Amino acid sequence: MPPLLEIRDLHVSVVGSEILKGVNLTVNAGEVHAIMGPNGSGKSTLTNVVSGRPGYEVTSGEVLYEGANILGMFPDERARAGVFLALQYPVELPGIRNREFLRTAVDALRQSRGEEKIPIREFNKLLEAKAKELGFDSDMLKRNVNEGFSGGEKKRNEVLQLAVLDPKLALMDETDSGLDIDALKVVSEGVNRFRGPEKAVVLVTHYQRILNYITPDFVHVLIGGRIVRSGTRDLALELESKGYDWLREVSEVASPAGG
């Protein structure tokens, strides 16, 4: 079995300037990987490129999902194949109710598997159950997607979508930023509930705080568009006490050309 996600020597530019400078990463089913790094190191670029967001130019390298290169696929095709991105800044969708949005998405996934559309009652049951698990106010299901939601509510909504859509690979882009401790716990529980032998999580984060709740199998440090160090949970703790600067030097040593 090929790894769920394999990134090989990935180079990505945005408006002509290179952000990712040769990233390699292998994520197997059953694993949780945390990607840490300072602002502007390319963490969000990495998750966005894997999910197919427009605006990024892949200049070289490959992104293999279940052994096949997905770089030529559109975002909806990747999603239907099982890739999910929890956005750092979830978008507001005026006039589209959360419930309707989720049901359309569930139906799109089912139809791509050759299944019938989900019966409304079955969907409502599923949605209520998942919403309850996440302590989601059912009022928020009736509201337009993310419209007027607080920062925490938006992030919680992303985790609700993760629970309902049940992908194979979850890319969580700074889902923990801007959360108070209670919301952080709820979001972490949602991710932990998602974990399983056939699932994988790539958790992009600034701080090791969320790793107190979600224990990663691997921790990678992304600086200057490269993964400069990989380790286990201990690496995250080390980063918390030492910061990123000592690794920045390592990064420069590793790339004499300076990128």
Add this chain to the structure above:
Amino acid sequence: MTTQEPRVISRTSRIESEYKWGFVTDIETDRIPKGLSEDVVRLISSKKEEPEWMLEWRLKAYRHWLKQEDKEPKWAKVSFPPIDYQDAYYYAAPKPKGDPLKSLDEVDPELVEAFNKLGIPIEEQKRMTGVAVDAVFDSVSVATTFQKQLEELGVIFCPISEAIRNHPDIVKKYIGSVVPYSDNFYATLNSAVFSDGTFCYVPPGVRCPMELMTYFRINAEETGQFERTLIVADKGSYVSYLEGCTAPMRKTNQLHAAVVELIALDDAEIKYSTLQNWYPGDKEGKGGVYNFVTKRGKCLGRNSKISWTQVETGSAITWKYPSCILQGDNSVGEFYSVALVNNHQQADTGTKMIHIGKNTRSTIIAKGISAGKGQGTYRGLVRIQPTAKGARNFTRCDSLLIGSECGAHTVPYIEVKEPTAHLEHEATTSKISDDQLFYLMSRGIPEEDAQYMIINGFCKGVFQELPFEFAMEASQLLRVSLEGTVG
């Protein structure tokens, strides 16, 4: 080297958009020869077996129209070649087969079939539950359902030609009281030659238990349609009225100049919904209906309310401003509109809210969608008269542009002559955002569906004002009208 394009390009193959209501019904037609003259006006009146006062009113209108020639309104942002008013038929009616109808089952099967095709069954056994329908084919009403049930409540719902004969006192009192025959070029023309339309009267205290609907169908070629609708809601009554319209695909333009008058007395409410889907012309802008319509409601009584909801997707040109005269104290006027233009369509539409009574309130929500080479204009007037103490208005105009060759224009006029008035005006122009599109797609939703979800969301505030079945139809209509441009 693999590139992720900055803009996602759709790869779903699409069927060219088809106007599926474009069929022609082959039926014998009784027509008055082309052209307009005093004789034609007299002939229309006599075909309708009208009383003398009605003919006199028509003739006054006709003579006034003669003085108006070449005075078509020029201020709208629409352009079209001059119309030769002598080169059109002013009356066309399906020829009756034998005696007048005794029941709906005797309606010509060809006509029944035509309305079935349009999704408007008029036969007794198939008719829609909860909706009474007046089916108008070219210049005449061919069937009206549920008339008996409505009669029991005292609700009159019938062709206006019938009302002129059977309920002359109500018609005489109100016809022309909101839109006088001298109002504007097209309204004057309509007053002279109007052939049919719907009349509705709801007696005091009655809440009309079903939706009343008129379905207008133009069938005959080179024929103008000039229907006239009059709705009177007596004290404390309520009525919800719907209209739908379609026409065959013709290479020549057809003129549709209707007049609608609404009157709401004390504590009465009229809700008027339109799905306008006249033939819009082909992709090159050939053919299509000129929809030059005067619609106006008068909140005559205290605490009365008139609410217009329109979804305008059809017609080559739309010139239409459903308005409210808020005369009664505390009366309320509402205007909810979605106007879509695609290919070469032009729409200049909006509303007028004339505040006269104290504490009158009005709301305007106008959504314009422009695609292809379409040009959409919102034109609106909010006028607060010196008598309208404490008047309030809220206006919101949003435009959505699809593609780069279309246009959206907003022309709001505000005239305030009373210092206690409170007005708010909001306007936005936007395109479908790439972020919204990506968000929906990243959840597995195909691009085209994602776009329609965004467009539907944009129209939500208007669609939710429509009766449920109409709202579903409106959103489908939007999709059909935009096929081939979105994605």
